[in-house]
Amino acid sequence: AQSVSQHNHHVILSEAASLELGCNYSYGGTVNLFWYVQYPGQHLQLLLKYFSGDPLVKGIKGFEAEFIKSKFSFNLRKPSVQWSDTAEYFCAVNAEGSQGNLIFGKGTKLSVKP
Amino acid sequence: EAGVTQFPSHSVIEKGQTVTLRCDPISGHDNLYWYRRVMGKEIKFLLHFVKESKQDESGMPNNRFLAERTGGTYSTLKVQPAELEDSGVYFCASSHRLAAAQYFGPGTRLTVL
Structure with a gap:
């Protein structure tokens, strides 16, 4: 069965630090990949997506993801x-x-300290 | 363009009662999905409509859950009778095409006491 693993449950960073959140999936065929974000009190929003082409994808708010x-x-x-x-x-x-239908990882909570 | 809306935002019911959740997708989106997140777990797929037809309901937990999409517009998800383990956040999402990016509603937080 397909599954998605997100390695970190909770990440705490200070402002200006660099961020990398891990995501691995298990599926042998071709996939479409997504990152969604849920800000406190808000709904899930699409951050970026990969369907094909350049494996380095740029999303909103300065985020990017690399498909390997x-x-x-x-x-x-x-x-x-x-x-x-x-x-x-x-x-x-x-x-x-x-x-x-989307298969999700368990999510990673990011806390950024001012 | 209005986004996906869901009603109610919160529902607190007692075990054995019935609850109906509603989702209004983005206008023109034929694909409508329901998902659920139980506390501490991942968001899990429940079912998928294309217009008014159920395309995939493999994620529905059991026959206490009934989803409909009358006329291919809004959808309802009824839980009858509700059990404690049904508590969680129920999300609805819609997309214009299959396997395209899905746009999510704010979710309905269901608490079964």
Whole structure:
């Protein structure tokens, strides 16, 4: 069965620190990859997505993610975090040609100290 | 463009009662998905509609859950009778195309006492 692993449950950083959140998936075929973010009190928002093409994907608010097919990974990065990045981050995949239902990781809570 | 909306935002019911959750997708989105997050666990897929047809309900926990999408517009998810383990946040999402990015509603937090 397909699954998504997010390595960190809770990450605490100071402002201006660099961020990398790990995401690995298990599926042998072609996948579409997503990162969603849920800010406190808000709904899930799409941060970025990868369908095909350049494996380095840029999203909103300075986030980027790199798809490494050989490692089944899609790690999220940001060079310098801000207090406003405090949120929960979810990695998700769906299989190419599927009905589109997303398989999520357990989420990573990011706390940024001002 | 209005986003995905869900009603109610919170619901507190007693075990054995019935609750109906509603989702209004983005206008023109044929694909509508329901997901659930039980506390401490990952967000899990429940079912998928294309217009008014159920395409995949493999994630529905049991027959106490009934989803409908009348006329291919809004959708309802009924839990009858509710059990303690049904507590969680129920999310609805919609997309224009299959396997495209999905846009999520704010969720309904269901608490079963």
